[in-house]
Amino acid sequence: MENVMATVKRELLVRHLEAWAPAALHRGRRVFYAHGFADADGGESAEAAARVLVEQTDFVRGRELSMLVVGEQAEPVRERLAAVIGDAALAVHAVSGGTDARLAVALKAAGAQRVPLLGFLDASAGEPPAVTTVAALTAGKPAEVLLVLPPGTALEPYRAGWPLFSSVELATGDEPGELLAYGTTSGKSLEGFKEALWAVDEFAGVRYRDPGDPDRHLIDISLTPHPGPLKRELLAHLGRVGSATVTDLRTFALTDTVYRAADATRVLHTLVDAGAVTRQPPAGRLGGDVVIGLP
Template sequence: MSSEEIATVKRELLVRHLEAWAPAALHRARRVVYAHGYADAGGGASFQAAVRVLTDQADFVRGRELSMVATGAALPAVDAPFPVHTVPGDTDAMLAVALKASGAQRVPLLGFLDGAAAGAAPAPSTVAALTAGKPAEVLLVLPPGSSADPYRAGWPLFTQVELAVDDKPGELLVFATTTGKSLEGFKEALWAVDEFAGVRYRDPGDPDRHLIDISLTPHPGPLRREIVAFLERTGSATVTELRTFALTETVYRAADATRVVHALVDAGTVSRTPAHGRLGGDVVISR
């Protein structure tokens, strides 16, 4: 696996998400906190990229308070126009304490934890500590072969995607949030990143483990299979329920589900009730 290209994809996704998150959070609240665990991992490249993005948001900070909490064994020097609280030490041992000390409770809070770059998955309690934010969200990267299930507690919205270049298990990128709008924004950023040297996505829920090229219009094959399997389990579902399923349980966006359902209806693979008219959210789709 090309670790350098994988690292570039992760960093670009972090940058894109921060660029959307910071101004929205600063508009919503007077105080916001960004937490970066394992800040020294990968030579600190992602940490420095995050500092640059937040520095560019300086115009939004007037009358607001933006701060960063960073943990890691050997933290790089930081020059930023906002408070950066660097806490040397193990992220599992220090992050929850640092969040509490910085007053990150009940304020917009975004965390980034690249356990894959650090060589070890964080403790579930470390990720759960980020749910103290309101709203809260986390970008979490797990080493190849890891399971995301232990990290679901406390997160009402949770999605995951595998970063891969071949048939071997890839790093697992997890996004969890307390708001649906943030999940939609993450999915848009996920498919908008540039493609790097064969890095592709794999949907953990796809039994065929199909590799998907990074594209604004991703190949619908895995989503088609997952929607058909979902309908076989449930018997039927509304278009709204299928859109929600795609958004929360697959790597795809809600809009991708609408396109797939249209194709399935046209092919006669599924039926719809009522049989005619616009394919609105309350239309029932049956296998």
């Protein structure tokens, strides 16, 4: 099961990088990808990331695309990446000595401030990273982080510095699973992450769980995910706030659940048709300014 879990995380990383890299290169002259805990899996996820970045090197004329690899023993990982990169225009910087000890310093030394920056930190095999390590990635502009944490880790401290922060539990059963968190300074990037999340190929035994779902319902990975947990979370949210516009509820789904804004729209149509919620005005298109409330 560990190999299957690793495959799911690696595919999600690849899918997100495939969307992130072209947009980042279009936006900035210098672009950085930082891969922490790179030696924890022998460099497999770092190699997968490097393959995606190498595919982008045809578009880097006049731009700098760099990959920072940090881990206890980063040099063997760099040697593994060398065979993948060849003569492609991807600069790799390897820093040994531990991600918590070295990442922030390495980012500063590489000049990865105020440039497009994406960090990937899979700490699921050991202790959770220091909050300051994750916060160091907010130096990018825009900045993003994909963070994998051991089961049961408190997520709230890692939200610091990230205007948008979402999470999902990678579950194989009733017991708590690894936590995958995503932080970003861009709403558009969060939408892209959610699209990648549900586009991952379904692997036997691995499902998602929304950390905010009190019923801890397991959700199959699908382009059209089961709406049950989202229905419960939208109704609970309306119970707290009283009423909200469709736009507000779409934003809530995007930022506070594992679902996408479009999933919220579909669920709201179902809830309105079933009479589980009210709407004002009572007729017409379910546009963003329509106010939804409880009966």
